[in-house]
Amino acid sequence: MTLQLRPGPSAGPADAARARYLHQVLREELSKVRAAAAAWRNGLAGLLAALVGFGLVKGRTEIGKVAPPWDIVIGVLLLLALLAGAAGGLCLLRAANGPPRLTPADAAGSPLTQDHLRVVGALTDLRRGIAGALLCGAFLVVAVATTWYGPAKEPLRLRVQLPGAALCGRSEGIAHGILVLDTGAGKVKVDMTRVVTLQPVEECP
Structure with a gap:
């Protein structure tokens, strides 16, 4: 069986417009991903500020009112929230600013290809950072709810x-x-x- 290859139809104005649109999307996708990462980073900073405020300012007073072993559970939840927030914050910082490494001078591929590879890495870090931010918020909410609605400590x-x-x-x-x-x-x-x-x-x- 012999296959015959024939030239396709000539490119028209619609094909040129589609190519220009794709080129523009590829040029702008890195800046869009990094802008989204910066927005999530700011939101995570607010969560971490609330975590530090609750853990350091009111934590000892409020947690001391909860009966054991719920006070230990609250401490573990706050620690998990801090770890999730720190990991998410690092991922979001890397997504917003790029990894701290040099680009080889003889890197193969066009600039658009190199930018697209950066977008893939930044998008992966953005998703991980979002997951860390959501986990941080969830752990913080559960810790605060346990503090408020947990069994009260018996008076002396x-x-x-x-x-x-x-x-x-x-x-x-x-x-x-x-x-x-x-x-x-x-x-x-x-x-x-x-x-x-x-x-x-x-x-x-």
């Missing part, structure tokens, strides 16, 4: 040493020198003038 108990006896329970307040102590078996009124020692404890024996 008071161990009151009296002459010849010891009481332990949750304080209900002091009025007129009388401490009201909820021992679990009932409320006991303690005259503060008879107290030898007063010690806060995590739980009663």
